Amino acid sequence: MENADKGNASSREGLLLRLGLNDNKAGMQGLDKEKINKIIMEASKGSKFYENELKKDQQVNERIEKILKLKSKVTDQQLMKAQIKMDKLAMKLDQSRDLSCTIVHIDMDAFYAAVELRDNPELRDKPIAVGSMSMLSTSNYHARRFGVRAAMPGFIAKKLCPHLTIVPLNFKKYEEVSKEVREILAEYDSHFMPMGLDEAYLNITEYLEERKNWPEDKRQHFIKTYNSALNEQQHQQSTTQIKPVVFGASAEEVVEEIRFRIEQKTRLTASAGIAPNTMLAKMCSDKNKPNGQYRIPPEREAVMNFIKDLAIRKVPGIGKVTEKMLKALNIVTCSELYQQRALISLLFSETSWRNFLEISLGLGSTHLERDGERKSMSTERTFNEISAAEQYSLCQELCSDLAQDLKKEGLKARTVTLKLKNVNFEVKTRATTVMSAVSTEEEIFAVAKDLLRSEMEAVAPQPLRLRLMGIRVSGFLNEEEKKYQQKSIVNFLEPGKHISTTGLFPRKSEEEIFPNASEKESFFNKKRATRQQTNQAASLNMSPNKQNLQDMKSLVKSVEPAENNGAHQIFICPVCFEEHQDSTLEAFNRHIDRCLSGTLEEDITDNSKSWENTTELSVNMEKEECQKDKTSKPQIEVQPAEIVDNATNRSTDIFPKLQDDEHSRESECSLSSNFGFDTCAKQDFPSNVLSVEKEEYFEESSSSEIKLPCFPDATENKVLVCPVCNLEQKTTDLALFNRHVDVCLNKGIIKQLTEESKSLGILDRGQNSTNSTVGKKRSGTLVPQSTSKKAKSNNSKCTIESFFK
DNA sequence: CGGATCGAC
C-alpha cells in the first residue's frame, strides 16, 4: 500500500509529514499544496491527536539535539579514524557486491481503491478512498490530487475533497484478487515473497535462464479486450481471444508479461521494479507508477547513478523520524549519506550505520528469505471511552480472540503484553512473562487482567480513560518446550496460573474494585458470567506474594496424598526438568536451589529456604538464561587503539599519520569520501594504520594481494583525498599530503574548497550553502563545527512553530 | 526481560 508520507521528503517538517500533508505536482483539478496544508491544519489543530503529535515531534527534536551535541564533541581524530574504518568497510562491501540476481518488486496500483473501482463502474472518474470516516486505507489517483492519502482519517479527507466517495473495506475481495495475482507470480518464482496483499518480491534469476530456451508459443499470450460498458457476464461471452502477444526473454519483457497477465486476469494494473537487489527493486517499482515499470541494469555504475540523487526517504526502512534526524545532519540524498559515513558511524548504533552504509552503496539483499517463525501475535481495538467494567470485558474478549488465533497455529506463549492508548493518544505497554506458557482465553486473561488492574490502580481513583486496548502474546514455545511444559512442575500449577514478575503485593480482587461490574453492561455479561466460573477458580491470583505462596505450596502438596501417601513424591524440577523422588518438599527445594545457583555439588543445607525464595529465584533465573543466549553486541570503538601488525606481530600506533612510501606495500584502498560518485582515490594506506578491529584487519591483509575493485570513474592512478576535508589533493607526495591533513586537522580547513572539487559536485550541501534559502525552507543548514554554530541552534528550532505563523 | 519507538503494509 502506498505510504502517505513517502515521496515527500521536500515537505517542510516532520509534523506536517505526519499529518499527511503532501505535495501536489500540478494540481489541475485538485488542490495545491498550500491549500491542502491549510485545510489539514485547520482540521487538526486543537485536537487531542494533534496535541500528541506535537509532543512526539518534540521528542524527536530532543533526540536530534542529543545527536547534534554528540556531533559537536566528535574530534577530528575520531572522525579521521572513522573515515578510514568506513572506507575500508565500504570497499569490502563494494567488492562483494552481487549483481547477478534479478529481483522484481510488483506493486498493485492503489490496490483497494482499484478493486472497488473495477467493481463499481459508477465510481469511475470520481475521487474515491477506501476505509472509513476515521481511517482511510488508500485512495485513487483522482482523490490524491486533493491530498487524500492512505493513513488519513476520512473526515479530514472529506474536508479536502467534499465529493470524495468513501468505500468501506472489503477484505475478502482483496484477498481473492490478491490470490489471483499470486497465482501468476508463482509461475515466475515459486518462492516469491508477498508483502501484504498488494506487493511481492520475486527472484526471477533462474526463471530467466530457463526461459532463454523457450519457444515462442510458450511466451505467447492473448489479449482480451474488455468493454467497460458490459457487465461481468457479458464479458465472458463477448471476449473471444483474438490478438496474440509475444513476450521476449529479457527481464523487462518478462515483467511486462507479468503485468500484462495480471491486468488480463484481474483488470487491475500493477507497477514493477527490476533490479539486482530488493531494496533497489522496491524503489524502482515506485519510479513509473502507476502502471509502469523501471529497471536498473546489473551494473555498478547504473546502481550508483540511481542512488546518487535519491532522497533517503525513498529508501525502504527510512521513515520520517530517521529522515528528520539525518536532515539535521544535512543529509538528504544517498550520496550525502555516503559522504557523511564517518560522522554517521560515530553518531549512530552499529546496526544503523552499517545499514546506512549499505544503503548509500546501493546494496540490498539479493535473495528472498522466507519469513521465519512467527514471533508474536496480537489483537487490538479502538473504541469510544468505556467504563472500567467494560474495559475488563473487552480485555477478556481480546484474549478470547487471541486464544482462537493461537489455537489455529497451535502456539503457546510465555509473554503477555497489554497495550493501552488513552484518550490523549498516549500509548503504554505492560508485559509479564510467565513460567507456564499460555494459550487459552482463560490463561491469557488471567495474566492480562492483572496487568490491566495494575494500570487501573495506578491512576485510581480516577478511571482509566482509554481509546484503545490491545493484547499481544510472544515468546512462543518450540515443539520441544511444549513437551517439557506438559511434564514439568509448572503443570502442578493449574494452567493459567502465573508467577508475575510485577505486582509483589496483594491485590484487591476484581470484585472488590468493581462490586457491580457484573451488573453493568448486560451485553458483556452473558459471556462473562459463564467465563467467570471457569476463571474464578483458576485465576485467584498467583503473584508471588505471601498469600499466594500458600496457594502454591498447597498445590504441590495437594498432589501428594492422592498418589502415594507422600512417601515418594515425584517432583519435576522447574530448572533442570529432571524428576526427583524427594520425600520432602524441603529436600526438593534444596535441589532447586542448587539448580538455580548453578552448582549441583553437595548442598550446604539451609532449611530456611522457602518456596518464596525459590520461586523468586526461578523467575530471575529465567531472565539470566535468556540473557546468556543473547550474543553480546560489539561496541563501537572510538578510542584510539592499538592494533597488532599481522606480519611483525608488534604493536603499532594506530593513528593514521601516513607513513612514507616504502612501507606502503599495497593493494588499492580508497580514502575518498565520494566513493562511487566521483573520482576516487586509489591510494592505499599502509596497513598498519588501519583502524579496524583485529579480525577485520587480518581478513583484509590476507586478501590484500588480490585486486580490489575499481570505482566506476576512477581514472587517474594516485589521487589522494583528505579524509578530513574530503577534497582531492593535487599532490601525490605522501609527505605533502600528510602536511595537508595536519593542517586540516588543526585548523579546520574546510572552507578552502578548491574549484575543481566544486565542479565535481562532491561538496557537502551545507558547506557551500550560503544561499538565500537559509532561514526559509531549508533553514539551518548544518555546517561542520568550525564554521558555524548559529546554524545549529537554528536548525533545532525550525519545526512546528514556524508553521503557525 | 520490559518498555518505547520506528517502519512497513
Place this chain on the structure above:
DNA sequence: CTATGTCGATCCG
C-alpha cells in the same frame, strides 16, 4: 463525532 491494526526490529534501561 471522527486519527487503524499487526508485525518485526532495535535501542535503552
